[in-house]
Amino acid sequence: MRRWWLRGAAGLAAASLLVSCFSNRQNEGEKLYATHCASCHGEQGEGLRRLIPPLAGADYLHQQRAALPCLIREGQQGPIVVNGVTFNQVMPGHDDLTDSQITNILNFVQQQWGNQNQTYTIREVSELLDACHGSDGQ
Incomplete structure (x- = not known):
């Protein structure tokens, strides 16, 4: 009986560590977005009129999923064209971000402001970045 209890307690402890790990990663995406993206795309992903496209409810996120990692890099x-509106401003690249950081930003954006798009894995982002010779393997 005691072994069963110890296994259960160990399992709960491991599960709580995993939850905090994933929570921190999700928070990392939010923090990275605030640092690298919000000044243009807005704190709520609203964009700026016809100058900077919105990320909130943006059809582009789903339609151009494979291109997004390279777009960030x-x-x-x-x-x-985002939601039927044409935008034509320069977006700077972020070659200072690791593959992991790009993954966290993308996953934050994919699940915020009404977006319910599929999330990325780090492996997927690294493979997509290979197309633009942008993967750093991190």
Whole structure:
């Protein structure tokens, strides 16, 4: 009986560590977004009129899923269409972010402000970044 109790307690302790680990990663995405993205795309992903596209409720996040890691790493030039509106401003790249940090930003954006898009794995982001020679393997 005592062994069963100890196994149960150990399992609960491991589960609580995993939950805090994933919570911290989710919080990391929010913090990274605030640092690197919110000044242009807005604290609530609302964008800026017809100058900077919104991320909140943006069809682009789903339609261009495979391109998003490279877009963050390399930036964007030229017109894009988000929710039927054309935007044509330069977005700077963030080559200072690791693959892991890009994954956390993307997962934060994919699940915020009414977005309910599929999240990314680090492996998926690294593979997608290989297409633009942008993976750092971290």
